[in-house]
Amino acid sequence: MPEYISGIEGAYAMRWFQKDRPPDVWELAADQPLGDIGAAQRIREICAAATSIAETMTVMSGRKAEAQKASEAERYQAAVKRALELAKQISDDAMRDVSVSQIISLSVKAGHMKTARVLLRAIRSDKTQVELMAIHPTLIDQEAAS
Numbered sequence: 732m733p734e735y736i737s738g739i740e741g742a743y744a745m746r747w748f749q750k751d752r753p754p755d756v757w758e759l760a761a762d763q764p765l766g767d768i769g770a771a772q773r774i775r776e777i778c779a780a781a782t783s784i785a786e787t788m789t790v791m792s793g794r795k796a797e798a799q800k801a802s803e804a805e806r807y808q809a810a811v812k813r814a815l816e817l818a819k820q821i822s823d824d825a826m827r828d829v830s831v832s833q834i835i836s837l838s839v840k841a842g843h844m845k846t847a848r849v850l851l852r853a854i855r856s857d858k859t860q861v862e863l864m865a866i867h868p869t870l871i872d873q874e875a876a877s
Contacts, residue, residue: 755780755806757813767826770817774830777817778837781810785841807841828859839867 757777765773788803814834821827831850838847851870854860864871 755810757781757810765817765820767821767823770821771826771830774814774817774833777810777814778833781807781814781837782840784810785837788841811837811846824855828854828856832859832863835863835870836867839869844869 757780784803784807788800788807791800791803811834814830814837818827818830818834821830831854835847835850835854838844838850847867847870851860851863854863
């Protein structure tokens with residue numbers, strides 16, 4: 732190793748090439764308070780962005796997969812947490828049920844069936860529950876077992 736890269740300077744040698752990750756959708760703060768429609772739209776955006784994370788979490792393999800999986804799992808958890816916080820703010824039952832169903836679909840895609848089952852019980856509309864169980868048959872088996 733050349734002398735000019737050794738020691739403390741070596742740790743900073745490649746800092747020029749590091750790229751900061753842009754903030755995720757759920758990390759951005761809202762400029763103004765969201766109403767029911769705004770919160771539902773924001774949940775839809777969060778779930779769409781986090782779906783790609785859930786898909787990559789399930790197919791990762793290789794040497795650095797565990798570290799990358801942990802990082803992606805942390806981002807996924809932050810997305811779900813923010814989406815649930817927004818869902819609590821929605822006062823319209825039907826709109827909240829649809830928003831929670833999007834979070835459930837995200838949880839199923841990530842393989843977090845425990846979260847999906849808990850959230851399925853939070854949906855008040857029987858029709859929405861039946862539609863979710865038709866889309867995700869694994870929820871039927873899990874619901875019957877509990």
